[in-house]
Amino acid sequence: MTTRIFGSGIRRREDPRLITGGATYTDDVQLPGMLYAAILRSPHAHAKINSVDTSAAAAAPGVVAIYTGADTDGVLNPIPCAWVPPGADLVAVAHPSIAKDVARYQGDAVAVVVAEDRYQAEDALELINVDYSPLPAVTNPEAAMQPGAPQLHEDAPNNQAFHWVAEGGDTDVAFEAADVIVKDKIIQQRLIPNAMEPRSAVASWTRATGELTLWSTSQNPHICRFLASLVTGIGEHKIRVIATEVGGGFGSKIPMYADEMIASFCSMQLGLPVKWTATRSEGFLSTIHGRDHVEYVEMAATREGKITAIRTKIYAGMGAYLSTAGPGVPTILHGLIYSGAYDIGATKADVYGVFSNTTPVDAYRGAGRPEATFLVERLVDLLAVELGIDPVELRRKNLIPKFEDGHDVASGITYDSGDYEPLLNMVLGQADYQALRQEQTRLQESGHYMGIGVTCYAEICGLGPSQVAGAVGFGGGLWESAIVRFHPTGKVNVYSGISPHGQGEETTFAQIISDELGVDVDDVSIVHGDTSNTPMGWGTYGSRTTAVGAAAMVLAARKIKEKARLLAAHLLEAAEADVEYVDGHFTVKGSPDQTKSIQELATMANVAWNLPEGMEPGLEASAFYDPPNFVYPFGTHLAVVDVDADNGHIVIRRYIAGDDCGPQINPMIVEGQVHGGVVQGIGQALWEGAVYNDDGQLITGSMVDYALPRAHLLPNMEVLSTETPSPHNPLGVKGIGETGAIASTVTVYNAVIDALRPLGITSLEMPLTPEKVWRAIRQQQGS
């Protein structure tokens, strides 16, 4: 092929519409006769609902209807949890769309008003009179399991949602035999995802046909349809879910939420379209949260620094109800990846899923893997200090050596391919690690605290083989499918069940197909997001969109090429074996004049005037791809920080991200994903964290108190990469959507602790606010 567009950093075709206001988001959808819903949410974290008086609100201007839990009870089925890890005694508590008897978190829906406009709906909310009896609340997952803690669900004693243990190798033996053991308690604080676009739903029920159309801010419209069918009882064939433009998700738009089902219920009651859009404050309370672990972690090693085992006990907050994929996050996506980038003989995760009076917790960028990477990399740094070995050397000593086709780790999973050390070396070279260490010593002598954090990670993504999905209790498959269709003019549409929402895959997918079929990249359009015109797919999350979704497209494109070759042989009156494909043309070997472009063949296939005997018209193909394994990107990240001992301020001086996601389709987009992920991870290290008071009120309930990362507080990002292909998917690609967030939190955290170590500080709770740092320093100085 002359030029390959695969690998070139062309601009994202999505951007013109996204940055000029030309995109249509769910909230932009306007339908004739549309009504507006506003949801009344419990102001209490835990309260008995004695009565709901809607009479005054019902009489307010513009109000069409008001529904409470009594109305939805028995009509809407509970919101399902779709990930039930096996052997974990999971208690699938009922999650009603509208709370009827008890509100279990601040933000639990209690009633919905439907009015002619949104302002009227909001005004009427204030007129609903709910008589609550507040109950004691608990928000910390460890505290929730202690005797005497307030209980959320009768069927879940001690607030235990599940208990999951995964051990590979014999950790007890390894810890017995260990020369050194390091331990820590880690609080993975609760995070509040904030996609730029708030969640929104437009539900339109057609009474005459019994069909529901639901525009929904979903990362996975086909799953949304499936779950909507379970909740509403409408057959899947009569539900159409449309995820039009979705303005970011980061995991928070995977779940099925009560709100979308409430909007659907309202539309079905009234026979008119109903729109609901979260306000930002509503999003803080009702959109899933992330992380929320209390962890006790330990690592065993030999005196020489060979890591032999990792063992944890984890209280993972699930919130008041189990969200769609919630239980899978601290278990399957977390406890199986404790080996990280290292050769470790035994690992054990002992995880309690815990109910608390908080917003449900589910997958948030990285989902389980940032938490796992954090504890592994934290323990490695502690071990380095304990043994007096440079943390980089300790890592190098334990890295898994290069492997091309599979490496089994203790937990039972098999990494696909990896070559970790070159990337480590590249990052150290870029940083000039030795010089940094010398500078650190020099500065320390003059009372300046500079720190260096270096972490190595390997993560699991590209979810995943469906058979494994079944085995680990995921309530669906994880394959993808695609239809690639040539139009008579030689232009191409690709229809995919995957659902990108800002990542740029309309561009990268077009690059892939352009290369596969030898057509101009601008002649390829990707269609996604609408269950009525795309084939089944499981959606965009877990960095699977390219590794799984694009793989299906490639297989379909290859089928098309094969058909086109047969047609070319027929038209050129050549033997099939003599026709070869080069760069969009099918040519008879040795006769360059005897050639047909793929566009010409597309025309002929579509008009079907002259096809070989028995060939069907049209030039399109569909393919299903179920990956044989996950993919395992890896990398090394390095941060340099300066800490001001006067006020506790942290400044990230440098950040170097070295990531290997296999062959890069579009390096610019890869870099963008790295930037975004790293920034999100830094947010957790330095600024973000949900804070509840003792009554379970969310104190950080808006952007005034919840600090998202801001550009001027971040360093220039230095992005490096190597490209180690995955052996098992047709493109060799891995995932890059989450790596940044997986690696950066602990990289920055380790750098800060490294800076403070001369002061005797070995551990701090995130986010590392200036005050926490300042207090720790003062405490050390006072002691």
Next chain:
Amino acid sequence: MFATKFDYQKASSVSEAIQLLASNPGAKIIAGGHSLLPMMKLRLTSILMLIDIGGIEEMRGISVANGILRIGALTTHAEIADSHDVKDNAGILWETAYGIGDPQVRNRGTIGGNISHADPASDLPTVLKVMDAKFTIQGTGGIMRGGSRTVSADDFFLGPFETALGENEILTTIEMPVLAANQHAEYAKMAHPATSFAVVGAGIVVTVENNICTAARVAVGGFTPIPTRGPSVEQALVGKELNEENIVAATSLIHNDLGSDVFGDVFASAEYRQAMAAIELKHAIYHATGFAHHN
């Protein structure tokens, strides 16, 4: 994010705005809307009528005459951050304006709105206090309609979101003496990472002759109900050489000037903010006097 119902009127002159205020109980002025609208949308306040003063030209603009820098109340933070007159004559204000919020906030928010709102976390009240600014207020006050009065920054701020502005009054102009060559001014703030609002803000104006501080105005804000002047610090600075030892000793006295009403929140406790007041003051003086950040 949905305000309660309100009416809207656009005023084309100061007197019209005052008249509208006086004849519509429950009405409120809107300038850039960057404080008022969020409060309305969060339903923290409910307003019957907004009187938009955004089109009143006489309330805009920056000029310098007779040693006085004059800024119309409707001037935006961005305009101040863009002004050579401000940069050359009140560099402290110029820099502070640039550190407010983010570009959207600076493009819409006005100096008059910032002051009138009197949010304890704002930067400008502290800065205008150390700059000894005077505010011109117009209203129906007294016998004469449109009667105007002048209030000094020291007297203007009465409490959180509480000022000397009367019910039907409008702040029209902010004036301050331009800095002399031997005066050094600086505002240092610990900004909240979410908003850039002041967690602790410290403003200083020092007059230095032959290396000796001959006069000082000091104030801290962000964590006290109104910007708090620091007489203990001022006294300790005057007559001293501005070296590290003297600066540290003087600024550490700020705790004597802070009342018991000191704010804290989940991001930064009251105790921490008090301690930071001295640190930020120190930074401000270091910067102002070129005693650069060498520690």
